[in-house]
Amino acid sequence: MTLQRPDKARAVVGITSNRLLVDGVHRDWLRRKYVKALLHHAGVACVILPTIDAEDASVETARAIMRTLDGLVLTGDESNVDPAILRAPASCPGPDQQDIEIGIRDRPRDRLSGVAIRNAIAQGMPILGICRGLQELNVYFGGTLRSSLSAWSLGSGQMHAEKTDRPRDRQYDVAHSIRVCPDGALFPIARTVEAQVNSLHNQGIEVLASALRREAWAPDGLVEAVSVVGAPTLQIAVQWHPEWHASTDLLSKRLFTAFGEACVAYAEQRSTRGGQ
Template sequence: MTAIPRDVRRAVVGVTANRQLHDGVHRDWLRRRYIEALERHACVECVILPTIDGDLSREETLRKFRGVMSRLDGLVLTGDESNLDPDIFNLQQRAWNRASDDVIPGERDRPRDRLSSIALSVAIELAMPILGICRGLQEMSVHRSGSLHADLSAAGEGVVHSENPNVPRDQQYLPVHTVQVVPGGLLSSIVGEGDLYVNSLHNQGITEVASGVQREAVAEDGVIEALSYTTSGTFQFGVQWHPEWHAATDATSQKIFSAFGNACHAYQSTGPLSG
């Protein structure tokens, strides 16, 4: 794919933050690797979307984010160590309102869940390009009522999907297993068919998708490693691995970011596709 020339006005994408709770202090954060990969290989500019505490109702929050995201050309759902809470995406009010246990470091991040639920709803309304990474792929699936396995390690199917905590962080992002690209899909049009060798740092996972969602790559144990939304004419796509980590040297990662960037610049030029 042809990269966007750097002398044209770049598209602007919203990138989801995560909530960090340390010493009783709440912070929004995300790793620089996402921004670096998006700026360099998608050729877009980034704004960080803040997490949501749930003090406003979901409908009030939706109205607020429609105003913000109508100025954007794409949405990126980042990864994080926390597991997502499906109740947020299922619109159960019990989990939407702020609660004392909303954030458990390394385990739960409901402020991020609320952000992704709202951002996905608005992006779908606007037919906006979406790129989901790791947790972001799971959010895309659950948002469309897909099932979520809470702990893949309990399935014992032979493929280890979580990282090894006993090696340095950079080594945790090295490729560890293969995935089969589904022929004829969006991913195959970007990187070709066959197997990809990918990194894997997740505890939750999906093996089935709901209506309007297409499998794009699958691991040997049946865990879905890439998906796309089929109800929009634009790029709305997610991967379970982390293409941002080695984007500077990995051609497959660069192709994925470039495809997303091209979709964002097309959206910037024409707006939502009709029909």
């Protein structure tokens, strides 16, 4: 169900993009599934946030952009998080290291996420992290990631891995169950203590950051959802991809709706403060 609100009251959220390097040309890109889910099920307008190069990480344009937003979405991606870069966006890797390697690393995205999370937390705005976005939030607050779920447990690797033998749309079908904490931030949204989710990732949370609360977990114990402790609004992240089947999956639809409502409430509060 799309939120029906006047255009002037519609919240605007920033969505993290990724860096693509083809034939020596840098491009920022984003899957349309996120935009469609946010538009139709969160009822918000979207701004795509550009990735950040090392020499631009200290420029304050990102902060200026973030001050105009009513929410932040940390999207998924195949690349792995570089904790050192995400926690210190202005730092540079060694000269012999590539910033971008398809499916392995995307440091311009890490810089963007580090800057965006810092500003979103400082401003107390709603946050929705998805897949890589959950891992980014954990790393930002000092948690650690398992570099390979297959190395941790063969069964876990099989449970959570991308199903490359299936058509792309079917790769996002349900893969396993989750248990939802009955007294957390996710339960009022999910309205159930057990649900079914998709799963397409090789890394996962190893040590949960102390600033985060576990909201849901998989049968193997892997953290599947977290929230920011003491957050003034909805600041939550999930390991699965709710954007893919948001029109037909009830949990996904409820998650986007709740996020949209939090963003609209934040926008209204900003309006009463004169946009500050």
